[in-house]
Amino acid sequence: MKCPEVKSNENRRQFLSKLIPAGVMACMCCPKMLSAAQAQPAKETMSDDGLYLERSEMSYEAIFNFAFRDHLIPILQELSKHYSKDEFLKIMKDVASNAFSRKDVMDKSNKNLNQVFWSHVIEREVVEDSVQAFELKITKCLWEKVYREAGAAELGYAVVCNTDFATAKASDQQLIRSKTLMQGHDCCNHRWIYKT
Secondary structure (H helix, E strand, O other): OOOOOOOOHHHHHHHHHHHHHHHHHHHHHHHHHHHHHHHOOOOOOOOOOHHHHOOOOOOHHHHHHHHHHHHHHHHHHHHHOOOOHHHHHHHHHHHHHHHHOOHHHHHHHHHHOOHHHHHHHEEEEEEEEOOOEEEEEEEEEHHHHHHHHOOOHHHHHHHHHOHHHHHHHHOOEEEEOOOOOOOOOOOEEEEEEEOO
C-alpha cells in the first residue's frame, strides 16, 4: 500500500500534527506500560487478554531499544528527509509538547511511572525537595543512551527532553533547566518551581 503524497508544507504539518502524537505516545509509553506489567505479580491463569499481561523478561534497555532504536527513531529519521533539519525538529518539538500538555496524557503517564520504573531508567540525585521546589540532577538516562547510540540525540531532545516543559506547565509548575545529557552536558539539572 502506497502512502498518499503530501503536496505542501502546510499539508505536511497538518498530517504530522495528527499522525506523530499517536506514534510518539505509543513508543514513549511502551516501556512505561511494560515496566508496569513487570511490576504485577504473575497470574496463575490466563484471561482472554492474558497473553499481553505476561512478563516480558526483557531488560529496560532491551525494551527501550525495541521501542525507540528499532521502531520510532528509524520512522522519524525517514520522515525527517522531507523537511529541513530545523523545520523537522521544530515540528517534532511542537507536536510532542502538544501531546504531553494534555491532561489525559499526563494522567496516563503519571499512573504508569512508578519509582521502580524510574530507578531503572535514570540515575538521579535529589538536590532539593521543599514546599517551593523539587530539583534533580540526572547523571544517567536510558533515553539519552538509546537516542545517542542511534545517532539521534537532537531528535531525542525534541521528542523526549523538550516535553518536560509541557508536562511542567500542564502540572501548574515552572521548569528551569540549563543542561541535559541529550544535548551533551554532564547532567540534566531539572528544577521544578511550584506555583502557589
